[in-house]
Amino acid sequence: MESILAEARTDSLLMLFESAPIGVVVSNEEGGIEMVNACAEAIFGYQRHELLGRSIETLIPQRFRRRHIRHREEYFTAPRARPMGLNMTLMGRRKDGSEFPVEVGLSHLELDGQRLAVSFISDITARVEAEEALRQQASELERRVAERTREIERRQQVAEGLRDVLRVLNTAxxxxxxxxxxxxxxxxxxxxxxxxxxxxxxxxxxxxxxxxxxxxxxxxxxxxxxxxxxxxxxxxxxxxxxxxxxxxxxxxxxxxxxxxxxxxxxxxxxxxxxxxxxxxxxxxxxxxxxxxxxxxxxxxxxxxxxxxxxxxxxxxxxxxxxxxxxxxxxxxxxxx
Structure with missing residues (x-):
């Protein structure tokens, strides 16, 4: 009976893992990918079998891979749940080579005596684009306000300059x-x-x-x-x-x-x-x-x-x- 319950719990956890609305990638201490869910497949454009056994650095742009290996090794010396790259812009790499901004949370677990890192990955392209659009709108508004202020100041200068000339015109x-x-x-x-x-x-x-x-x-x-x-x-x-x-x-x-x-x-x-x-x-x-x-x-x-x-x-x-x-x-x- 206990084995049946344990198996049911495992199936439930696997269903939760698979249906999670966020990309989940499980990797071992060597960086090898052990598990990925459907959302991770969709985010990176890979089929599951194409990722299993490959290095987690496959999902990272080439220029960041060496540094990521160092950070990954350091993480396993004292694993804990934390956001990755706090106050940094993290980038992921799709199968087609395109890059996109991501948000990553880290956690860990031990399974059958093996320590594993769990990465929770979100594609934040839409959010970044929205934030950039807001920044551009704010910048444009500031530019227009500054331009309008300069225009008002210029018109005042023009009015004062014309008044100065008119005053002189009324003299001898x-x-x-x-x-x-x-x-x-x-x-x-x-x-x-x-x-x-x-x-x-x-x-x-x-x-x-x-x-x-x-x-x-x-x-x-x-x-x-x-x-x-x-x-x-x-x-x-x-x-x-x-x-x-x-x-x-x-x-x-x-x-x-x-x-x-x-x-x-x-x-x-x-x-x-x-x-x-x-x-x-x-x-x-x-x-x-x-x-x-x-x-x-x-x-x-x-x-x-x-x-x-x-x-x-x-x-x-x-x-x-x-x-x-x-x-x-x-x-x-x-x-x-």
Whole structure:
């Protein structure tokens, strides 16, 4: 009767072993595999007979096998139930050679005088992928928050810069000083490598520099900017509300002899906006960049805002000059 009960208990344990929803691999002190259950077969892609008698290291990537042999031998000197590779990323190796993350718990037993190690193995690929997706989502959220914060700070800087220029526009400061402030603010807020305000010469119609920042004016002071002077910068482009800043393409080798700032590829991109003073094209604001790039709509709108301010400063200077001349003329007439 006792033998029957013992046999029944053994059968029950074998059924429990076989139906366990986790991979179970039993190995001896030499690392030979003694038993595997159905879940372990499914996890590693082997048939049971292909694993029995083989080394437990068969289920481990090649680069980890030598170290695992050392750990296995150490485990049998003081076997105990514990997780394997705590705070480490453990990898398993399938029959087809593919690798995947695993979670392993260790235990031990003695059967017929033989000490055995029992490995409880879970494929945690889905969990790792979910955790990675969460990390990426958190990272993306942090990036967006940081980007939004920078954008808010930038908009505040833009607003403050424009207010500074507007305050100066309402003063009687010289035109040159106002234009210098405009190019300084444009350079800072649009991160240019150089910026210049050009004026169309009244006599020959060529562009002349009125203000510049971070640029050698001797190199391009009287340059004809190919692609800007004809088609865009000095063509009547309508009101400030309807015009758009346009991107400049690098000139050809033959054109580069006339470009000045862009000579020999010194600057690869230019954002140019015409200056309209009461419907008359006065000149242009040119923003220069050494690297090829495109410009966002916001950057174009900001460039237009600076161009409008420059145009307003020019118009105010013209009006002050007219008032001055009128006052001089009146004084002369009075004295006459």
């Amino acid at each position: 400061r010289p035109l040159e000083e106002i234009l210098d402030l405009i190019v300084e603010q444009a350079s800072n807020l649009l991160a240019t490598d150089a910026v210049a305000i050009y004026r169309q010469d009244d006599e020959d119609g060529q562009p002349r520099i009125q203000a510049a920042r971070y640029a050698n004016t001797d190199r391009f002071g009287n340059a004809i900017l190919s692609g800007l002077s004809g088609e865009f910068a000095f063509q009547d482009a309508g009101s400030a509300d309807s015009r758009e800043a346009q991107d400049w393409r690098p000139a050809s080798q033959s054109e580069s002899q006339e470009i000045g700032m862009t000579h020999a590829g010194r600057f690869r991109s230019v954002l140019a906006v015409p200056l309209n003073v009461k419907g008359e094209v006065y000149g242009s604001v040119c923003l220069y960049y050494r690297a090829p790039r495109t410009f966002s709509q916001e950057e174009k709108e900001l460039a237009i805002a600076f161009a409008d301010q420059a145009a307003l400063a020019i118009e105010n200077a013209r009006l002050r000059e007219q008032v001055r001349r009128s006052a001089v003329a009146e004084e002369r007439n009075r004295l006459a």
